[in-house]
Amino acid sequence: MYEGTYSPDDNKLRLRAGGRLPRDVYDQVRAAGYIWAPKQDLFVAPMWTPEREDLLLELCGEIGDEDTSLVDRAEERSERFDQYRENRTRDAQSAHAAVEAITDGIPLGQPILVGHHSERHARKDQERIENGMRKALKMWKTAEYWKYRAAGAIRHAKYKELPAVRARRIKTIEADRRKRERIKVECENAIKAWGILYALSSKTGEAPTDEVIRKRALYILNGSHSYQFWSDLDHDRITVREAMIKSLRGNARGIERCRRWIEHYDRRLDYEKAMLAEAGASELIAPKPRRKGNTIFPICNYRAPEGITCSRFDGGRDVQTFTQVEMTAAEYAKIYSEDKGTRVVDHSHRVRVAIIGGWRGAMHAVFITDSKVHAKPAPGTPPEPKPRRIYTPPAPREKTEAEIAIEALQAGVTAGVQVVSAPQLFPTPAEVARRMVDIADIQAGECVLEPSAGTGNLVQAVVDAGIDTEILAYEINGALVQKLAGRWPSYRVQVRRADFLEVTDHQGCYPKILMNPPFINGADIKHIEHARTFLRPGGVLVGICAGGPRQREKYGNYIVQELPPGTFEGTGVTSLIIRIEA
Numbered sequence: 001m002y003e004g005t006y007s008p009d010d011n012k013l014r015l016r017a018g019g020r021l022p023r024d025v026y027d028q029v030r031a032a033g034y035i036w037a038p039k040q041d042l043f044v045a046p047m048w049t050p051e052r053e054d055l056l057l058e059l060c061g062e063i064g065d066e067d068t069s070l071v072d073r074a075e076e077r078s079e080r081f082d083q084y085r086e087n088r089t090r091d092a093q094s095a096h097a098a099v100e101a102i103t104d105g106i107p108l109g110q111p112i113l114v115g116h117h118s119e120r121h122a123r124k125d126q127e128r129i130e131n132g133m134r135k136a137l138k139m140w141k142t143a144e145y146w147k148y149r150a151a152g153a154i155r156h157a158k159y160k161e162l163p164a165v166r167a168r169r170i171k172t173i174e175a176d177r178r179k180r181e182r183i184k185v186e187c188e189n190a191i192k193a194w195g196i197l198y199a200l201s202s203k204t205g206e207a208p209t210d211e212v213i214r215k216r217a218l219y220i221l222n223g224s225h226s227y228q229f230w231s232d233l234d235h236d237r238i239t240v241r242e243a244m245i246k247s248l249r250g251n252a253r254g255i256e257r258c259r260r261w262i263e264h265y266d267r268r269l270d271y272e273k274a275m276l277a278e279a280g281a282s283e284l285i286a287p288k289p290r291r292k293g294n295t296i297f298p299i300c301n302y303r304a305p306e307g308i309t310c311s312r313f314d315g316g317r318d319v320q321t322f323t324q325v326e327m328t329a330a331e332y333a334k335i336y337s338e339d340k341g342t343r344v345v346d347h348s349h350r351v352r353v354a355i356i357g358g359w360r361g362a363m364h365a366v367f368i369t370d371s372k373v374h375a376k377p378a379p380g381t382p383p384e385p386k387p388r389r390i391y392t393p394p395a396p397r398e399k400t401e402a403e404i405a406i407e408a409l410q411a412g413v414t415a416g417v418q419v420v421s422a423p424q425l426f427p428t429p430a431e432v433a434r435r436m437v438d439i440a441d442i443q444a445g446e447c448v449l450e451p452s453a454g455t456g457n458l459v460q461a462v463v464d465a466g467i468d469t470e471i472l473a474y475e476i477n478g479a480l481v482q483k484l485a486g487r488w489p490s491y492r493v494q495v496r497r498a499d500f501l502e503v504t505d506h507q508g509c510y511p512k513i514l515m516n517p518p519f520i521n522g523a524d525i526k527h528i529e530h531a532r533t534f535l536r537p538g539g540v541l542v543g544i545c546a547g548g549p550r551q552r553e554k555y556g557n558y559i560v561q562e563l564p565p566g567t568f569e570g571t572g573v574t575s576l577i578i579r580i581e582a
């Protein structure tokens with residue numbers, strides 16, 4: 001019914017069940033530290049322990065070898081992560097498409113116009129756009145996360161199989177094995193100590209007193225790390241005999257536990273060393289020969305009344321001159337070890353040095369009078385300086401399409417949907433704007449004036465016509481000016497913030513004017529009449545005005561087309577397209 005396996009690659013135990021575990025078995029498995037892996041359909045222990053192995057043997061009867069390697073399992077994980085990534089990418093694309101469907105219906109991506117008839121609908125669109133952008137951004141980031149997880153799974157598995165990594169793992173296992181051996185020795189010594197104490201207490205005639213036995217028992221408990229028993233005995237909650245029995249049982253269990261750990265480490269070492277030998281890298285764990293002393297530069301003993309020039313550091317280029325003092329070998333041996341040593345001379349030999357005069361003294365070269373005297377060796381060749389390590393920063397990586405899309409979404413989520421107060425703004429429909437451009441008959445090289453730019457529909461119509469011209473637009477709303485200026489950064493389109501009725505620059509200079517002024521309280525007549533002062537002789541003004549009696553009386557001779565009610569969304573007012581030639 002159950003199958004248990006062990007993998008030396010990752011030191012994990014695995015339990016495969018044919019079906020759902022009974023409640024009592026499940027509680028045992030979870031209490032032992034096994035974790036359910038739903039994609040693998042098994043329970044896995046993060047690492048081997050004697051208790052987990054005992055439970056697996058109890059359930060399965062035997063533990064087999066895992067038939068899949070670490071790389072195979074990593075490839076399976078990578079495939080799952082790739083599937084996760086594809087799912088999240090589809091979710092991101094779907095959310096992004098929904099956002100684009102909403103924004104495409106907003107004329108030129110205009111902001112919310114507070115007080116405008118479209119405000120209520122735009123508020124709902126704002127919420128849907130921002131929610132959709134956040135969802136798309138989250139799905140894009142999740143997809144990228146699973147992409148790196150998939151690559152990391154394979155990379156980690158291959159990294160663990162590198163010979164250098166395996167060699168370091170062998171050294172770690174050997175260190176853990178030595179630790180278990182030390183614990184085992186401590187437990188054995190504690191049992192021996194209890195045996196000696198029991199033998200002393202059983203002597204007749206010369207047996208130590210109870211107080212001495214108690215102190216020795218406390219000493220044994222402290223040395224064997226039995227702190228709870230030590231506390232109980234120190235506070236007289238248990239007797240010496242009870243403390244001894246409990247300590248003996250605990251140390252016996254500790255010895256058995258350490259024995260099993262040591263056997264497990266031996267099996268792991270055999271496996272890891274065999275895999276390292278198969279890779280042809282056994283020299284990585286070979287013991288390195290120890291060098292006795294400094295075999296490169298021998299110590300020489302000779303007189304130098306003029307002083308000796310030594311390197312400040314072993315083999316370095318910086319030098320320092322020491323005066324020489326004479327003393328016997330016995331006197332030199334009495335100097336504190338931290339106050340004496342050797343220094344390199346001429347890159348060929350070393351001499352003894354010592355601090356004379358205590359902690360306030362100075363460093364001197366030493367000549368030992370009762371030791372063998374050497375001739376001063378010839379100077380050696382200075383070592384080549386080690387090349388400085390120069391850090392080269394990696395070349396900048398080109399951003400992928402996914403990263404560019406994520407950054408764009410992040411910028412959109414951060415900026416949000418703009419809110420602008422524009423109570424009298426009625427954007428010109430794109431079809432009407434194109435018709436007005438045709439009526440104006442703008443020629444190449446003719447400058448165009450747009451006195452009330454709004455959301456820029458008339459300017460966009462001129463730009464879309466592809467005419468070689470320059471456009472100057474005025475708008476009183478600062479937020480709209482900022483948005484329009486960012487939309488057309490070219491010098492051919494300039495957007496200025498001003499109340500057009502107060503503008504007097506360049507009157508009588510413009511050959512073509514396109515305008516859709518505000519209609520409230522006859523404001524369209526004021527704007528049109530002020531705009532006529534900017535026309536040069538022969539110039540043409542094409543504008544929109546309300547179809548009321550005053551407008552028809554004043555501009556009846558200039559009407560080109562009457563626009564039906566509802567042409568401008570949110571209002572049923574009839575409007576007129578007029579053409580005035582200066």
